[in-house]
Amino acid sequence: MQKIVLEMDGIRTHFPLYRGLIVRRQRGQVRAVDGVSLSLAKGEVLGLVGESGCGKSTLARTIIHLAPPTAGKLFLHGADVTNPSPENLAAVRSNVQMIFQDPYASLDPRMTVFDIIAEAVLIKNRLSRKKLTGKVVALMEQVGLAPEFILKYPHEFSGGQRQRIAIARTLAMNPEIIIADEPVSALDVSIQAQIINLMAHLCRQRGLAMLFISHDLSVVKHVSMRIAVMYLGKIMETGPSEDIFAGPRHPYTKALLSAMPVADPEKERSRKRIILPGDPPSPINPPPGCPFHPRCPFAQKKCASTIPPLEPCADKPEQSAACVRKYDDELTG
Amino acid sequence: MMKPDRKNGTSLYRDAVYRLTKNRAAVVGFFCLIVLLVLSALAPLIAPYSFSAQDLALGASPPGPRHWLGTDILGRDLLTRVLYGGQISFLVGFSATAVSLVIGVLYGTVSGYCGGKTDAAMMRFIDIMYAFPFTIFVIILMVFFGRNIVLLFCAIGAVEWLTMARIIRGQVLTLKKQEYIEAAVAMGLSLHKIVLRHLIPNVLGPIIVYTTLTIPQVMLLEAFLSFLGLGVQPPMSSWGLLVKEGADSMEQYWWLLIFPGLALSITLFSLNFLGDGLRDALDPRTAKD
Numbered sequence: 001m002q003k004i005v006l007e008m009d010g011i012r013t014h015f016p017l018y019r020g021l022i023v024r025r026q027r028g029q030v031r032a033v034d035g036v037s038l039s040l041a042k043g044e045v046l047g048l049v050g051e052s053g054c055g056k057s058t059l060a061r062t063i064i065h066l067a068p069p070t071a072g073k074l075f076l077h078g079a080d081v082t083n084p085s086p087e088n089l090a091a092v093r094s095n096v097q098m099i100f101q102d103p104y105a106s107l108d109p110r111m112t113v114f115d116i117i118a119e120a121v122l123i124k125n126r127l128s129r130k131k132l133t134g135k136v137v138a139l140m141e142q143v144g145l146a147p148e149f150i151l152k153y154p155h156e157f158s159g160g161q162r163q164r165i166a167i168a169r170t171l172a173m174n175p176e177i178i179i180a181d182e183p184v185s186a187l188d189v190s191i192q193a194q195i196i197n198l199m200a201h202l203c204r205q206r207g208l209a210m211l212f213i214s215h216d217l218s219v220v221k222h223v224s225m226r227i228a229v230m231y232l233g234k235i236m237e238t239g240p241s242e243d244i245f246a247g248p249r250h251p252y253t254k255a256l257l258s259a260m261p262v263a264d265p266e267k268e269r270s271r272k273r274i275i276l277p278g279d280p281p282s283p284i285n286p287p288p289g290c291p292f293h294p295r296c297p298f299a300q301k302k303c304a305s306t307i308p309p310l311e312p313c314a315d316k317p318e319q320s321a322a323c324v325r326k327y328d329d330e331l332t333g
Numbered sequence: 334m335m336k337p338d339r340k341n342g343t344s345l346y347r348d349a350v351y352r353l354t355k356n357r358a359a360v361v362g363f364f365c366l367i368v369l370l371v372l373s374a375l376a377p378l379i380a381p382y383s384f385s386a387q388d389l390a391l392g393a394s395p396p397g398p399r400h401w402l403g404t405d406i407l408g409r410d411l412l413t414r415v416l417y418g419g420q421i422s423f424l425v426g427f428s429a430t431a432v433s434l435v436i437g438v439l440y441g442t443v444s445g446y447c448g449g450k451t452d453a454a455m456m457r458f459i460d461i462m463y464a465f466p467f468t469i470f471v472i473i474l475m476v477f478f479g480r481n482i483v484l485l486f487c488a489i490g491a492v493e494w495l496t497m498a499r500i501i502r503g504q505v506l507t508l509k510k511q512e513y514i515e516a517a518v519a520m521g522l523s524l525h526k527i528v529l530r531h532l533i534p535n536v537l538g539p540i541i542v543y544t545t546l547t548i549p550q551v552m553l554l555e556a557f558l559s560f561l562g563l564g565v566q567p568p569m570s571s572w573g574l575l576v577k578e579g580a581d582s583m584e585q586y587w588w589l590l591i592f593p594g595l596a597l598s599i600t601l602f603s604l605n606f607l608g609d610g611l612r613d614a615l616d617p618r619t620a621k622d
Contacts, residue, residue, distance in 0.1 A: 064519045065519075066515055066518065066519060089521065090521040093519060094521055097519065097520070100515070100516060101512075102512060105511055105512040105513065106512035106513050106516050107513055108517075108531050108535070109513075109535070110346075110535055112344075119520075120520055123520055123522065166516075169516070169520075
């Protein structure tokens, strides 16, 4: 096992809900992230999948200290960075960088490519103008941007090129961990593959750890070594990519996988789909017991009262699932 | 569209200037404004008479070769008085707008960026100020501190900054949720760098537009106050005051109302057209497609 660089221990990020015009009283809270424990090893790509609104992005924002956790601990190289002091915060932040979902919104429209990348370079080290330009050009080349675009503005680029600029900015900080929050969902399908391959290549080359967030299973399958499935703020199942795709142990994972289209039309026609009834419950008022039981086709009586812990499977210690019926053949078969 | 430069990108501002030059009303407005500004500024050099020189024997005379715009009841040259009046009007317009700009931008940025209780408290204060009747406020000021032109700037500025603050706050509120601001925060950029490099440049568009629209408002306010006798005092003059005097005697001496009124209207139209043009040019929704 490789060295763990980032560890989350029972992270909870809740947002209070206020009501009332003059006297503001707290009326409940949104449990966006509700007890997530995950770890990320050096050089590893961990895919985080889940429906919209299940708390994936909030988890990402919590890791980069944009949304402080309500409870739980965050470790970077074994050191507690849950609530860093202002001096440490800068160091922690430069070590964990985020690639945002929308490349149209994540670049300042008033800055040139040079300004955008140079700003990130200058945070860590002061350079002369000449060296700085050289560094910016080198970064642009690494992400596949021609250096002659250096003085162009973001609005003059396509979505894919913008995302390349965002990646170059991220690399300029020289981080060890990259959080990619749906980095390709705003892009054309034809561009998606290019950007994903670029990110995977850069991670391999630099030995970066990446948390790759997506709701697109085929994308996640392509890049991730390990996968974590999230539902209503909780991790339902986690394990090596091949194992999860070959034999999901949680009914939710199974339903997600069944929704994945197959390229072969013969197989596509005979594909069995599990259609989940209803919508995900509100994170303001989550159901008791297993959060998935109201929609689960395999739910039993006890699912409504007990929360199944996320525990490794006895026969497959690498794979964990939070389900009382994870050994049932009806499910896995 | 302008052919994009091969080497350098077209910044949003360059783009905006290009679009502004395509807007004929805005360009005409801009030039009218420049002409009026230069004429007013050069009043001591180009005015044919002294602005307080009276010719009581002549009295009110219609426009003619000696007095191009005629003279008023006291025999003072109207052209001279319009030129000098422009000085005061522009001075009030620009200074009071500057006052409102400084207060409004600072107040709005702080309120919007801090958010929460600070924001709520600051905005309620603005609501209270809005509810305060302006005319009474100025009358009280004038009664207590005497009629003073600096005080006039402050009084008008003190009222106009309210709207400016609200506009800036709204802009900052939407901006701070933008991903590029969050990306800057996540990079560990310090607060003042975020405000200076990312926040202010991105609210500059609305600020410029609102400023050009505030100037005519302020000039109108000054005219209104002078009209009530609360503004500039004779023998000094402003366009507002000239219009007031002209209105008093418009049944006999029409030129006394028409010419100062024309100068004021042209300026107001010009500023409004320029402001509208700038708004269209700088609006990011119309920018680039």
